[in-house]
Each structure stands twice: as C-alpha cells, then as structure tokens.
Amino acid sequence: MTKRLTWEQKSIVSHDTGHALVKAVPGSGKTTILVKRVERLVKTGTDPRSILILMYNKSAQVSFTEKLKTALMSSVIPEIRTFHSLALKIVGYGERQQIIKKKDLITPSDYRYEQLVKQAYCYGFDHEANFIDPNEIENFELFIARCRAAAVTPVDAANDPTFSNIKREFIRAYGRYCELLEENSLRTFDDCLVEAVALLRNDSSLGAHFKHIIVDEYQDVNLIQHDMTRLLSKSDTSVMAVGDVNQCIYEWRGARPDFIGGLFEKHYPNTKVFQLSCTFRFGHELSLMANSVIRRNSTKLTKLCVS
Template sequence: MSSPPAAAPRTGHRLVAAPLAVPRPLAADAAQRRVIEHPGGPLLVLAGPGTGKTATLVEAVAARVEAGADPRSILVLTFSRRAAAELRERITARLGPTGAGRGPQAWTFHAWCLAVLRAHDRPAPSGGFRLLSGPEQDSRLRELVEGSREDGRPAWPESLARCLGTRGFTEEVRALLARAREVGLEPVGLAQLARRTARPEWTALAEFYEMYLDVFGFEGALDYADLVHRAALVAEGAAAGEELRTRYQHVFVDEYQDTDPAQERLLRALAGGGGNLIAFGDPDQSIYAFRGAEVAGLLDFPQRFRAPGGGQAPIVALRTCRRMAPGPLL
C-alpha cells in the first residue's frame, strides 16, 4: 500500500487584499452640491452620460454618513449586479478605512426584495424562498401548460389549441404573467377584465394564473416579477412596512428610468409621503420597456412623490459633461 503524498511545504506567503485607495472628495459644481446638501424629502436628479451621476450619488451617501446617519439606515438600489458592486466599492473607498465593513450597502432591486421576503414574509415555505432563472421558469411553465392540457383545467379555447405546446405560447404566457404582477393584477382581476372584454383566452389564462401561483407558492419558487410584487406587499403591510420605513431613513435609486410599476409601488411604500428618496435617472436612456419599465415613472416622479409640505418633489439637472468635449454632445 503506497503512502499518502507529502504535503507541500509552506512558503510563508499569503494573499493579502490591497488596501482601498481613498479618493479625494468630489469637487462638486453648484448642481451637484444641491444634491449632496439636499435637506430631506424626495428629489429627482436628471443626469445624462458623463455628468458625474455616480460620483454625486456616492458623495451624497458619504455626506449623510459623515453627518451622523447610521450607515445601516441608508439603502442604495440599482438594477444590475455589476452596478451594485461598483457602488459598494466606491462608497467604501470614499468613506475610507473607517467605512470598510460598515458602509451602506448597495443592492439590486431583486436581491433586496429577496432579503425582505426572507426576513419578513411569514409563513415562509418549508424549504425557503427560491428565485427562478429565466430558463427554469420557462421549463416549469411548459410543464404546467402540458399538465393543464391533460387535466382539462383550465379549459383552453379552441383558438389556442394549435399553439399550446409551442415555445412561443409559453413565452407569451410568461410575458403576460410578468406584466400582471408588475401592475398588481391578481387572477380575479384578470378574470373580470376577460369578462368585460369578452376574451375567452384571458379567462383561461386567469385560471392558469391562479394555478401557477398555487404551484409556485407551494414550492417557494419566485420569478423576478413575483419577487418584487411580494416584497411590495410586505412593505405595504402595517407591521413589516413600519419596521422597514423606520430602518431605512435614506433611500437612493440609480437608473430610475428603468423602474417598473411594481418597483415604484415598493418605493412608495418604503419612502412615500415625503420620505428621503433621491432618484437618479435619464429619460433618454430608458431602454427596458420590453421588461415592463415605464419612463413615465421618471417623468412623473415630482407628482408621484410629494415633498413633505405636499408640493411637487424638486428636480436637479446635472448639466456639466466631464466625459466628452462639447462637439460630440451636440
């Protein structure tokens, strides 16, 4: 029997993370100072490419921490994991060594919503909540559609008979369910809409929608649209909603033009009624309408999020481009 291989000799070397370089405070212009020094309540910041939007957001967060705000009371939301990671790194670097490990956290909307459900949604499924990927959701939807054809529930109309087994039908059903969740439309509401418009296809889809929620709810499985909808319901509740509003005293949202109605509902529950919500966005960069994003949420922000006195939320436009010479901007 051969002896086990000898362990590799220790070299005395170990990997050490490089220290974060502390950047200089932002040399802000007048518009950026208005954002950084905003006294409270909602604020809309219009910022095109290269206007220092991210630097202004980071500096505004740092200003509140330096003024004594608990870092855990500051919530920063964005849309991609990459953007959230960059914001975390820049906020930590701006706060310096004393901010490492205690600085405000930047989250994607979906990651934060999942954390809210795991902390507050009761009773939770026995196996906990599980977020489905797009391909996994498509696969489960095809299984449910096929099962419904065999069980005869729902009773799909003859007009859909030839397309029930196709991938295109599954994609259309997925898109409809996502839009229904984003606008807060429950199965009973879809059924009522189907009766008013005399659409038998929608009647069957309403029944399928209810079955879909029952099956996925039992499994603890969530798609992205349902995740935000469920988190909004939690934030609108009395006990959990009050706890969330008490905890998060300052809310920052990047790329606000990409929000959908469900995400706006969530923000209204979290920071409506004059709460400290600073939203950064650019209507010219709204490209996710196919995912349910509505640029109207950005354009109507001053009316939808009122200042503490009841007036419209103020607007600050960052107009100085630091990325390009004037020529390309024309």
C-alpha cells in the same frame, strides 16, 4: 469626468433632507455624485445604517459598493441592494416570523421553472407539450413578467378591460402558473417583490430605520418597485430618485418612465428637482444630434444635453 464639480453636481451633493429628483443625462457623473452625496451625509453625522441605496442590477450594486467602501474607508457602509435582493430579505423576514409560507426560490434557468411554465402554457392553450412554439413560451413569460411588475393577479387580468386584447388563453395559463407555484411551494424573484410589498403594507415598522433612500435608474422602475419605495418611505424619510426618462429601456417588461416623468413629484410632496445636464462622455456635435432626436419624441421631457 473632471475632479472639480459643476454647480449642478455640488447642489446635489449638498442637498440635506427632503425628497429630491435628479434628472441626469448620459455621462453626467451621477454615480460619482451619489458616492459623494452619501460620503457627505455620513461625514456630517448620518448613521450609514439609516441609508438605503437601491441599484437596478447586481453589477451596478457591486460596482457602487466598491466605490463607496473606498470613499468612506470604513467597514460600516449603507445598505446597498437591488430591488430583488431587498425583496428577498423582506420575504425571508416574513418566513422567519411565520407570517408567510416558506417557499423555494427558483430562477428562469431552473429546470423546475421551465417545466412549470410549460405546464401552465399547455393548460391555458390546451396544447400537447411536444407542439409548443418556443416564441409563444417567450411571449407567455413576458406576459407573466408584466403582470407581476404591475401586481396584476389572474383575477385582475380576467376582469380588467385593458387586457381585452390579450389572448384569453394567456390569462388562463397565468392563473394555472400561479396555482402551480403555490402547489409546489415555489416563488420567483418577481414573486418576492409582490410578497414584500404586501408585507410592507401590513407592517409599517419594516424599513422604519431608513432616513435616506436613494434609487438609481428610476426611469426603469415598474409599479411594484415604485410601491416598495413609497412604502419604505416614512414621514421622516428623504427619498432621492435618479435617472433619465430618455434612457428608459425596459418598458417592454413593465417599466414606467412616467414615474420619473411626473408621478414622483406627485407622490412625494415638496420634491426638489435637480438637473445634471452636462455630459462628460461625448462632445458638442453628438450632444446636438441627441437633442435633435429626443425633441421629436413628444412623450419625453424637455431636457437639454450639453457637453
């Protein structure tokens, strides 16, 4: 990308306060623009500690942190986290305050997690452990992830007609899965999101020091992450969401591209919408081909990619 900013980029960097939605095509330099925006906020007097930046994964978080450190040339930088790491921080606070029960964190690679999922599946499907189809276990784990992404409890799943096409055994197994987590004082990263949102709902002072919240890859957030962002946002907080509805790749795990496709503006009054329509990643021919393909998808927003 060139060093000189386009007028679209300049308008985002210079945006002061108020909610904003940035719709960015691939290769439009959004990371550079976000760094420059934060740099401008800090240089014009905003306390770095009042800025929260949420990245979609650990790799993006680490990369953005290094770029921002270089730009600010300071040991005091904004809080840069993934949704999961922020949720873990909030849950840790809840444990220390004895608001919630202390539990061990387990990951999908943890032997305890594997055994717990198998036990729950066997309970739901009345199976012997030796006769489990690995593909069915994978489907069950995906079902759990989608339920957690939408904050759906086993009772919700059992009573919600939208789950009528789901195997009832999955819902039964999901109920047992939740029971086993509680019985063994365990939680996953997805559980942290659910518990963090509950804590934020019960204590409006949590996150009150954040005056600017920037969320990258907003097309891939799910309901629980969207709720977390809303609860962290107070009356004097400016939220900027950045993403591209045409690049949503996690709908199968519960991502909701409609948040960036219209619901963000509904949930955040007086949102200013910015476009990053110029790509620096490829040339005119590929841009035209991409536009031709995207236009055939009636569920996506009309946004021209130019190069």
